Amino acid sequence: MTTMTDASVREFKMPDVGEGLTEAEILKWYVQVGDTVTDGQVVCEVETAKAAVELPIPYDGVVRDLHFPEGTTVDVGTSIIAIDVSGGADAQASAEAAQAPVAAAPVADADEKKPEGRQPVLVGYGVATSSTKRRPRKGPEVPVQQASAAVQTELNGHGAAPVPESRPLAKPPVRKLAKDLGVDLATVIPSGPDGIITREDVHAAVTQTGTVTPTETPAPVTTAPVTQVPAVPAAPVASYDTARETRVPVKGVRKATAAAMVGSAFTAPHVTEFVTVDVTRTLKLVEELKQDKDFTGLRVNPLLLIAKALLVAIRRNPDVNASWDEANQEIVLKHYVNLGIAAATPRGLIVPNIKDADAKTLPQLAEALGELVATAKEGRTSPAAMQGGTVTITNVGVFGVDTGTPILPPGESAILAVGAIKLQPWVHKGKVKPRQVTTLALSFDHRLVDGELGSKLLADVAAILEQPKKLITWA
Numbered sequence: 001m002t003t004m005t006d007a008s009v010r011e012f013k014m015p016d017v018g019e020g021l022t023e024a025e026i027l028k029w030y031v032q033v034g035d036t037v038t039d040g041q042v043v044c045e046v047e048t049a050k051a052a053v054e055l056p057i058p059y060d061g062v063v064r065d066l067h068f069p070e071g072t073t074v075d076v077g078t079s080i081i082a083i084d085v086s087g088g089a090d091a092q093a094s095a096e097a098a099q100a101p102v103a104a105a106p107v108a109d110a111d112e113k114k115p116e117g118r119q120p121v122l123v124g125y126g127v128a129t130s131s132t133k134r135r136p137r138k139g140p141e142v143p144v145q146q147a148s149a150a151v152q153t154e155l156n157g158h159g160a161a162p163v164p165e166s167r168p169l170a171k172p173p174v175r176k177l178a179k180d181l182g183v184d185l186a187t188v189i190p191s192g193p194d195g196i197i198t199r200e201d202v203h204a205a206v207t208q209t210g211t212v213t214p215t216e217t218p219a220p221v222t223t224a225p226v227t228q229v230p231a232v233p234a235a236p237v238a239s240y241d242t243a244r245e246t247r248v249p250v251k252g253v254r255k256a257t258a259a260a261m262v263g264s265a266f267t268a269p270h271v272t273e274f275v276t277v278d279v280t281r282t283l284k285l286v287e288e289l290k291q292d293k294d295f296t297g298l299r300v301n302p303l304l305l306i307a308k309a310l311l312v313a314i315r316r317n318p319d320v321n322a323s324w325d326e327a328n329q330e331i332v333l334k335h336y337v338n339l340g341i342a343a344a345t346p347r348g349l350i351v352p353n354i355k356d357a358d359a360k361t362l363p364q365l366a367e368a369l370g371e372l373v374a375t376a377k378e379g380r381t382s383p384a385a386m387q388g389g390t391v392t393i394t395n396v397g398v399f400g401v402d403t404g405t406p407i408l409p410p411g412e413s414a415i416l417a418v419g420a421i422k423l424q425p426w427v428h429k430g431k432v433k434p435r436q437v438t439t440l441a442l443s444f445d446h447r448l449v450d451g452e453l454g455s456k457l458l459a460d461v462a463a464i465l466e467q468p469k470k471l472i473t474w475a
Contacts, residue, residue, distance in 0.1 A: 008086035061085035170197035313460035340392030
């Protein structure tokens with residue numbers, strides 16, 4: 001990472017954008033070296049373990065250096081960008097000098113502006129009042145130049161050498177693989193987006209050159225077809241058959257989810273109970289509500305009524321809505337319900353929650369649920385939206401699954417899994433008739449919820465879905 005000593009240069013450090021997070025991955029830079037930026041302008045998008053967040057810069061000036069390429073995971077508190085705030089001729093000359101090596105290259109997106117409607121999401125930086133002023137950027141066809149030995153030191157993970165803009169782009173695992181196989185990244189032809197070198201590119205380079213000896217091994221270089229690598233006893237386990245395996249780095253949402261689920265499973269004693277329910281009347285009510293003027297423009301579906309049924313059941317059994325305070329050895333009873341909704345997104349499974357869902361009317365709940373789902377699908381869910389949940393619903397039925405045994409989100413007392421709604425033979429009024437049936441599964445923390453309380457909650461949810469008029473009599 002480059003360290004600036006000029007008094008006119010301001011270093012912007014990776015902030016903690018989600019209460020206690022330690023790192024974030026740089027997804028995209030919106031500026032390049034030489035660009036003029038203003039206070040509050042978004043300069044990059046980063047992904048934390050909870051959400052994708054845009055970072056605004058708190059300075060006016062010219063971009064002097066981008067310390068890390070896209071795809072790099074950076075620790076909170078580490079400087080990621082340097083801004084020359086002098087605003088004079090020296091800053092302009094410095095910016096022009098930084099662009100000098102590529103001055104002859106075709107200009108791409110010279111007048112590119114940040115997409116409208118995308119505003120900074122961090123508190124305290126403000127919003128840019130003017131459009132982005134951009135200097136000519138390097139065209140995508142400019143070849144990547146070979147980095148110096150000092151830069152290679154930094155690329156190998158030592159973090160002490162300057163990182164010029166022209167160095168090969170690759171993620172840390174790919175750099176380690178190239179190092180272990182003795183491949184010079186400057187000689188590798190990238191195939192990833194924005195010129196990023198992938199594992200496949202490194203293996204392709206090995207196939208072309210036949211070099212398989214790790215760079216740090218002082219033994220003589222051995223040339224052999226790549227298929228003979230497993231036969232070398234001393235070779236480190238750094239490569240694999242890409243035709244038979246694909247390795248995906250564990251990071252971001254998936255990493256956080258894995259850690260949370262392991263922590264929850266081995267901390268809270270889980271109990272799961274099941275009930276099969278005739279929801280024919282609930283589906284009829286859904287169709288009626290769709291025609292109600294109070295729900296015009298709102299999305300009405302079975303999940304809406306299931307959510308309302310759970311909220312009413314919690315009101316009847318309030319001791320379910322609690323958390324376990326291990327440090328103080330206390331049970332914390334919540335007088336509000338932040339209802340989590342598990343959502344599958346391109347970034348992985350997330351559980352945003354509707355704040356104070358118990359205080360909302362049915363139309364208000366429908367509106368909040370629609371906004372939650374839309375925001376999650378667009379990848380715009382904020383870290384705050386995923387904090388403070390008390391009880392969660394996961395709808396596995398949308399995948400055709402009958403039910404499941406869900407794991408509690410950390411800090412929550414119960415989670416309700418909703419299975420697929422199917423037309424099945426059912427005894428109704430003494431006769432076997434085709435009815436719409438589903439299976440519900442309730443997992444709960446047995447430290448907080450005993451079998452009686454958990455059974456009452458699940459039975460109340462089932463009773464409401466069988467007879468939706470109870471929403472009126474019990475609410």
